[in-house]
Amino acid sequence: MADQARWLLIVEKAYRGSVETQFADALYCVPELHRQSGGCDLVLRGPAAGYALATDFTPELRIGGRTLASLPDPGASVTRLMAAGVTVMVEEDGLTALGRTARDRLLPGVRVIEGGALASRWPAYEQVWFL
Structure with a gap:
């Protein structure tokens, strides 16, 4: 799944931004990290x-x-x-906490992963970042 040079980015806090940060959210820096690293995988967990x-x-x-x-x-x-x-990717535990219809409302292309399996994936990545 993960190429040797890929970075794993993890977002747990669901901060929508505010008037003061109209141009940015927690995902604002991901496109540049993706470009500079040679590729990123993003995991959304918890409220995110x-x-x-x-x-x-x-x-x-x-x-x-x-x-x-x-x-x-x-x-x-x-x-x-x-x-x-x-x-x-989105952790199944976070998705479940959002209600029984959450899985039906996933954006096309988002993958669901088991909650307890995330740490076992870390060695496959060059770097792991919490955003």
Whole structure:
């Protein structure tokens, strides 16, 4: 599964960003890490498993008469990462915690892995990063 030079990136915290970080979310640096490393695999676990779900939610914030529509959209970020060649996986435990319909709402191309199996994959990677 993992090539020798690939890096494993793990995201556990589900932080959507804020008005102050409209341009960024927890996945903001992944495209550059993918490019510089020769390839990355991304695992979403815990609350961050929600990043891998299709949703109708539009990240917008209304402040007074102004609507900010430039807030981070993790689902769109995950879709762009997969299009760039990043393998995206979600831990089954995190997915289960999101409810019984979560698996049905996975973005196309996201792989589900067993929760206890993640650490056993680490030796196959050049580096393991927690973002």
